[in-house]
Amino acid sequence: MISTHGMTRPADLSDVRTTNLAVVLRFVRTHAPCSRADIAASTGLNKATVSSLVTDLLERRLLRETGLTENRIGRPASMLTLQSRPYAAIGIELAADHLVAIAVDLTGERLLTWRRAHAGLDGAPGRAEAAVAALAGRVVAKMAAEQRRVLGLTVAAPGLVAPGGGVRFPPHLARPALDLGAALERGLRHPEYDVVIESSANLAALAEYRGGAEADTPHLIALVGGVEIGAGIVADGRALRGGRGFAGQAGHLQVDCAGPRCRCGRQGCLEAVAGLPALVRRALPDTAPDGPIVDYAPELERITALAGNGDAHVTGALAETGRLLGRGVSMLAELLDPQVVVLGGSFATLAPWLLPAVQAELAARAPGETACRVTASTLHPDGAALGGAMLALDRLESGQLPASAG
Amino acid sequence: MISTHGMTRPADLSDVRTTNLAVVLRFVRTHAPCSRADIAASTGLNKATVSSLVTDLLERRLLRETGLTENRIGRPASMLTLQSRPYAAIGIELAADHLVAIAVDLTGERLLTWRRAHAGLDGAPGRAEAAVAALAGRVVAKMAAEQRRVLGLTVAAPGLVAPGGGVRFPPHLARPALDLGAALERGLRHPEYDVVIESSANLAALAEYRGGAEADTPHLIALVGGVEIGAGIVADGRALRGGRGFAGQAGHLQVDCAGPRCRCGRQGCLEAVAGLPALVRRALPDTAPDGPIVDYAPELERITALAGNGDAHVTGALAETGRLLGRGVSMLAELLDPQVVVLGGSFATLAPWLLPAVQAELAARAPGETACRVTASTLHPDGAALGGAMLALDRLESGQLPASAG
Numbered sequence: 001m002i003s004t005h006g007m008t009r010p011a012d013l014s015d016v017r018t019t020n021l022a023v024v025l026r027f028v029r030t031h032a033p034c035s036r037a038d039i040a041a042s043t044g045l046n047k048a049t050v051s052s053l054v055t056d057l058l059e060r061r062l063l064r065e066t067g068l069t070e071n072r073i074g075r076p077a078s079m080l081t082l083q084s085r086p087y088a089a090i091g092i093e094l095a096a097d098h099l100v101a102i103a104v105d106l107t108g109e110r111l112l113t114w115r116r117a118h119a120g121l122d123g124a125p126g127r128a129e130a131a132v133a134a135l136a137g138r139v140v141a142k143m144a145a146e147q148r149r150v151l152g153l154t155v156a157a158p159g160l161v162a163p164g165g166g167v168r169f170p171p172h173l174a175r176p177a178l179d180l181g182a183a184l185e186r187g188l189r190h191p192e193y194d195v196v197i198e199s200s201a202n203l204a205a206l207a208e209y210r211g212g213a214e215a216d217t218p219h220l221i222a223l224v225g226g227v228e229i230g231a232g233i234v235a236d237g238r239a240l241r242g243g244r245g246f247a248g249q250a251g252h253l254q255v256d257c258a259g260p261r262c263r264c265g266r267q268g269c270l271e272a273v274a275g276l277p278a279l280v281r282r283a284l285p286d287t288a289p290d291g292p293i294v295d296y297a298p299e300l301e302r303i304t305a306l307a308g309n310g311d312a313h314v315t316g317a318l319a320e321t322g323r324l325l326g327r328g329v330s331m332l333a334e335l336l337d338p339q340v341v342v343l344g345g346s347f348a349t350l351a352p353w354l355l356p357a358v359q360a361e362l363a364a365r366a367p368g369e370t371a372c373r374v375t376a377s378t379l380h381p382d383g384a385a386l387g388g389a390m391l392a393l394d395r396l397e398s399g400q401l402p403a404s405a406g
Numbered sequence: 407m408i409s410t411h412g413m414t415r416p417a418d419l420s421d422v423r424t425t426n427l428a429v430v431l432r433f434v435r436t437h438a439p440c441s442r443a444d445i446a447a448s449t450g451l452n453k454a455t456v457s458s459l460v461t462d463l464l465e466r467r468l469l470r471e472t473g474l475t476e477n478r479i480g481r482p483a484s485m486l487t488l489q490s491r492p493y494a495a496i497g498i499e500l501a502a503d504h505l506v507a508i509a510v511d512l513t514g515e516r517l518l519t520w521r522r523a524h525a526g527l528d529g530a531p532g533r534a535e536a537a538v539a540a541l542a543g544r545v546v547a548k549m550a551a552e553q554r555r556v557l558g559l560t561v562a563a564p565g566l567v568a569p570g571g572g573v574r575f576p577p578h579l580a581r582p583a584l585d586l587g588a589a590l591e592r593g594l595r596h597p598e599y600d601v602v603i604e605s606s607a608n609l610a611a612l613a614e615y616r617g618g619a620e621a622d623t624p625h626l627i628a629l630v631g632g633v634e635i636g637a638g639i640v641a642d643g644r645a646l647r648g649g650r651g652f653a654g655q656a657g658h659l660q661v662d663c664a665g666p667r668c669r670c671g672r673q674g675c676l677e678a679v680a681g682l683p684a685l686v687r688r689a690l691p692d693t694a695p696d697g698p699i700v701d702y703a704p705e706l707e708r709i710t711a712l713a714g715n716g717d718a719h720v721t722g723a724l725a726e727t728g729r730l731l732g733r734g735v736s737m738l739a740e741l742l743d744p745q746v747v748v749l750g751g752s753f754a755t756l757a758p759w760l761l762p763a764v765q766a767e768l769a770a771r772a773p774g775e776t777a778c779r780v781t782a783s784t785l786h787p788d789g790a791a792l793g794g795a796m797l798a799l800d801r802l803e804s805g806q807l808p809a810s811a812g
Binding site: 016171218219231235236238240241242243244245246247248249250252253254255257258264267268327331332334335336337338339365366372 | 422577624625637641642644646647648649650651652653654655656658659660661663664670673674733737738740741742743744745771772778
C-alpha cells in the first residue's frame, strides 16, 4: 500500500492489545536486554498480560530470547531483546541531484548505505521518479536475497508531499510536480509492505528524534540547508505536519531587509540569504557559473577548504550567513520554543563556521533567558534517508505490526 | 494545587480505567443524550465495562440519567447526559488594563461573565496579581453560594508563563514580572481544586478549538491582536506549547522592511506594524497622546466608527494593516500549515476591514494552492477567559477526574 502522511498517530484506544504490544516493543528497544518482569514493573501491565504479549511478539519474530538469564533476587529470568535478523526497514532520499538509500534492521543497525547520482529534479518528466523506483527495487531485492522481510519503505522527497504520493513545489520554483506514488507502485509491483512518501525535512527530524545526538528531546527542530531550506518540527515527541502535511516551509521567513530579492517575490527571505546560491555568491564572488548550477557539491567543498585554511573573506561570509541564519532560528525559537534546533544539510557541513554566529544572534535576542540550543546534525548527510528507514520502525512501535507469519 | 502548563497530555497507558472514564465522558459530551449501548458501539469498549464506567461517572455526579428512554429496535434504553448542576469551571483573563472572569458548567454553559478594570501591568508591583486573586476569590465564593464545586480555575496571563506560576515578559518590554502563582495560593487559601496559569493566546486557541465557530479543526491557530501580538497553536488537536511553554511569540516575525523599528530592536516586526500603537498612528495620525496610552479602547472605538462610516483614510489604513498582517499569517501558514487562522483581540474587532486584505495577501502567496482559511473569532472579547474555564473541562476529559464525593 502506498501512502503519505505516515508519521506516528495516537493508537486507537479501542484496540488496547495492539497498543500494549507496541508499548512492550518500545520498552524492549530502549531497555534491552530485559525480562518480562522488568516490562511488567515499568509499564504497569500485569505479568500474565506481559507474558501473553511477549509470546505474540516472539511469534511475530520481533523479539527474541537471548538465552541468557540474569541472577537477581528471586528466580533467574530469561532476557528479551529485539530480533535483528528477519526484518529490514528502508529509506530512500530523493535529493536535488542524488539519491541515498539506507536499510536498517529492527534494532536500527545499518544494513546498507548506497548513494547514486540522478539527472536532477528539473529534467525530463518521470526521470527522477523512475530513478527512485529503480533504486528502491534494487534495495528490496537485496533484502530479499538476505532473507529479510521488508517492514516498510519510505521515500524522503523535497517539496510538498500531497496525499496520494504526488510531490508539488512552491509555485515560484516553476518545477514540474513528481508522481512518486504511481512510479513506486509500478516499480515495486504492488508491494505488500507499506510504502510512504514523506518530506525530507520531516524525516530528518524523525531521524534526529530517534537516533541523533539529541535523541528523545521532545521539542526539536531539524533545520535543513541546501538550495532550498526546510524544517522538520517535532513538538511534544510528535511530528508536526500541519493540515495537509505542508508544515515546515521555513525558507521564507524574512530575515534581512537589506537582502536580495527572493525567488518567491519577497526580499531577504532566509532561503535568499542563507541558501546555497546566496552563500556561494557571498563566499566565492569570483565564481562565474557557465549555466544554472545544479550540483553545489564542488562549491561547498571549496568553501569548506578555504574556511579550514582560515581564509578571511570566506570565514567572514560564513559568519555573516550564520548571523542571518541565527535570525531565522530565533524566529523559529520564539514561535515554537524548541529545546534544540539541529542544523542539517549544508548547514551541518558548514556548522563549525556558522554556529558561533547563530548562537550569538540567539543569545542577543534572549538576554537573561536560556536560549534554545543549536547544534549540528551528527547524521548528515544521511538524515532524511535514515529517517525514512526509521519511520517504518516508528510505525511498528505505534502498533502497525506485521502479521505473524515471519 | 497551583500549576502551570496544564494543557492536555496523553493519558498514561498504565491507567486504562482512567483513560476509559475520560473516553466515555468525552463521548457523552459530544453525543448526549446517548445510551450505554451507543457508547459501547462507538468506543469499542464492551457493554459490561461501559456499564461499570457509567456507574462510576454517575457516582461522581459527572453524568446523569435523563429519565427519558428512547424506543429503538430492542429494549428502551436509559439516556445519559452531562450533569450541569454540581460543578463549575472558572477562567480569568488578566489583560493589559482589565480582567474578565467567566464560569461555565460541565456542559460548557455560561454561568457568569464579569469584567473589571485594573491599574495596568506596569503599575506598582503586586497590584495586578492582587486584583486577579481578589476577583478569583469572589467568583469562587459565588460558585460556593450556588452549591457548585469548583473543578478548576485557570488564569490567562499575558507574557511568558514559567513553571511555578511566574509570568515574565520579553526583555525589551522592561515590564516587571508577575508572581501570580503565589498571589493565587494566598488569595484562594490553598485551594483543593487545580489552579493553572497559562498564556492567554494558548487559552484563546483552546476556546476556539473546543467552542468557537471552527471547533474541532485539528490544525488551528488563534492569532490575537493588541498592543502585543500572540499566537496559540493547536496542531493535530493538541496545544503546541514548546519546551518551556513559551511558544506562540508571533509578534516578531518580520513583515515589512520599510516598517518602523520595533521595541525589540528589529525593524518591521508584525507587532510594530500591526499592533495597536502602530494602527492608531496609521489610522488616526492626528491623535496626540498626552502620555503613554495604556487603554486603547477609545481609539479602537473611534477607528471602528470611522471605518463604519466609510472614512477613506481609516479604511485605507486598515487595508494596509491587513496586508501586513496577511504577510505574518502567510509565514505562519507556510511554517505550520494550519487549516484555519482565527483572528482574535483587536484583530477580531477590526476583522470586517482587515480580512479582505489578509485573505488577498495569503492568496497571492499561494496561487493554485488552497490557502488556509482566515476568520474572525466569534468568541471575542471572551476568548482567553473562556478558554481558561474550558481548560478545566479539558483536563477532566483527559482523565483528571474529581473524587467521588460530589
